[in-house]
Amino acid sequence: MNRHDLTDAEWERLAPLLPANPRQGGRWADHRRMINGVFFRVRTTITWRDLPPCHGNWKTVHNRHRHWSMDGTWGKILDGLRTGCDEAEGEDWTVSVDSAVVRAHQHAAGARSAVGRFPVKGDGVDHKTARGREALGRPRGGLSTKVHLAADRRCRLIARIISPGRHGDSPYFRRVLEGVRIQRRGPGRPRKRPGRVLADKAYSSRANRAYLRRRSIKAVIPIKKDQQTNRVKQGSRGGRPPGFDAERYKERNTAERCINKLKGYRAVALRTDKRERIYQGTVDIASVRIWLRDPVQ
Incomplete structure (x- = not known):
């Protein structure tokens, strides 16, 4: 048994969430063996062809990862593992x-596309669309991707969005929160609204605060110094300053600790996947591993 393989206890929690064999056509190869191969690659970021033979044919393991990433199976598995994770905190989640x-x-x-690879000036291609293709950006430091995420108090990923590395944080705040979806253990609709959201100054904007007010979510976001100065200059027209709970804000490091956990998996810390959906699946696989090791009680 490899140290990256599923334990028997983890397999018991994971097995009921896996898709069944199709009624027509070929049958799936052994789920546990394939998933162990995917876990090994995500942890070590080796090339698929270098996958140890104990995990089976490397092409079969790669196809399983690609297929489940493209059709959202990894995301559905995560939804199952997160079921009821908000119950312990209740309304104060x-x-x-x-x-x-x-x-x-x-x-x-270099992923193939109708617009080609990264275009050059004067080639007649819409650069605003092409440069952000497959969530890859080219800032000064080179090609990069940005992972926007929401984490709970136990540093476990709740929602995620992938964007080019040069994009800002604030425009994705709403999209990240709209991705929150926690299934109920019993009957009822999934929970999509936390009780409180913590974020740093990069997310301090009127639009973000108004969005949280409309959804009756308490905001714990410090105001930027320039925003505070402009409010004072406007006098009574500037309105009241937004409330800020400094004691609650001390818990914001849970998101950074969640990022550290994810980057412990080398295929997340260094992107080698060409397609955006495949890399999203890689992030989801690392999250599956985290949730298996710290399950909902």
């Missing part, structure tokens, strides 16, 4: 929002 820049390996670039 708190999530933290943050982002992390991930360097992209040179092998991550």
Whole structure:
């Protein structure tokens, strides 16, 4: 048994969430063996062809990862593992929002597309669309991707969005929170609204605060110094300053600790996947591993 393989206890929690064999056509190869191979690659970021023979044919393992990433199976498995994770906190369920820049390996670039690869000036291609293709950006430091995420108090990923590395944090705040979806253990609709959201100054904007007010979510976001100065200059027209709970804000590090957990998996810390959906699946696989090791009680 490899140290990256599923334990018997983890397999018992994971097995009921896996898709059944199709009624027509070929049958799935052994789920446990294939998933162990995917876990090994995500942890070590080796090339698929170098996968140890104990995990089976490397092409079969790669196809399983690609297929489940493209059709959202990894996301559905995560939804099953997160079921009821908000019950212990009740109405005070708190999530933290943050982002992390991930360097992209040179092998991550070059995915085929109708607009070609990274275009050059004067070739007649819409650069605003092409440069953000497959969630790859080219800032000064080279190709990179940014992972926007929401984490709970136990540093476990709740929702995630992938964007090019040069994109800002604040525009993705709403999209990250709209991705929160916690299934109920019993009957009822999934919970999509936390009781409180923690975030740093990068997310301090009127639009974000108004969005949280409309959804009756308490905001724990410090105001930027320039925003505070402009409010004072406007006098009574500036309105009241937003409330800020400094004691609650101390818990915001849970999002950063969640990022550290994810980047412990090398295929997350260094992107080698060409397709955005495949890399999203890689992030989900690392999250599956985290949730298996710290399950809902």
